[in-house]
Amino acid sequence: VVLSETERDAVGQPRANLDWRLNDLDVHTFQTGQEHVVRELSALGLGRVRVEEITHELLAERVVGHYHQYGTTRMGENEKVGVVDRDLRVFGKHNLSICSASAFPGAGSHGPTMHILALAYRLADRLRDEYHG
Secondary structure (H helix, E strand, C coil), X not given: CEEXXXXXXXXXXXXXXXXXXXXXXXXXXXXXXXXXXXXXXXXXXXXXXCCCCCCHHHHHHHCXXXXXXXXXXXXXXXXXXXXXXXXXXXXXXXXXXXXXXXXXXXXXCCCCHHHHHHHHHHHHHHHHHHHHC
């Protein structure tokens, strides 16, 4: 996600441009997930599974849906590898936190709502303790 150098929104701010691509890690993750599902279904005797080779082309053709931009304000150990720390504080800003899928270091296998809620509860507890201790 980058800010446009030419496009502006209704209030004059640069528009965000998204360059969303699948990479080698995505291919590996889908392949690994497929292998786990096949192994478990087979172990449970729930039938046979016909699998397709997971390729960039297959994913580009079939991966559709959520389009959540995970990791755009990534959680990390320091400002060189992330935007927020493990407590969701923006590095270098005492009173600014980000609680969204953008803080995730990677994507899961489903929508992020429950994980965001878990982070929100954790953040709420921290803020309560810090400001009303």
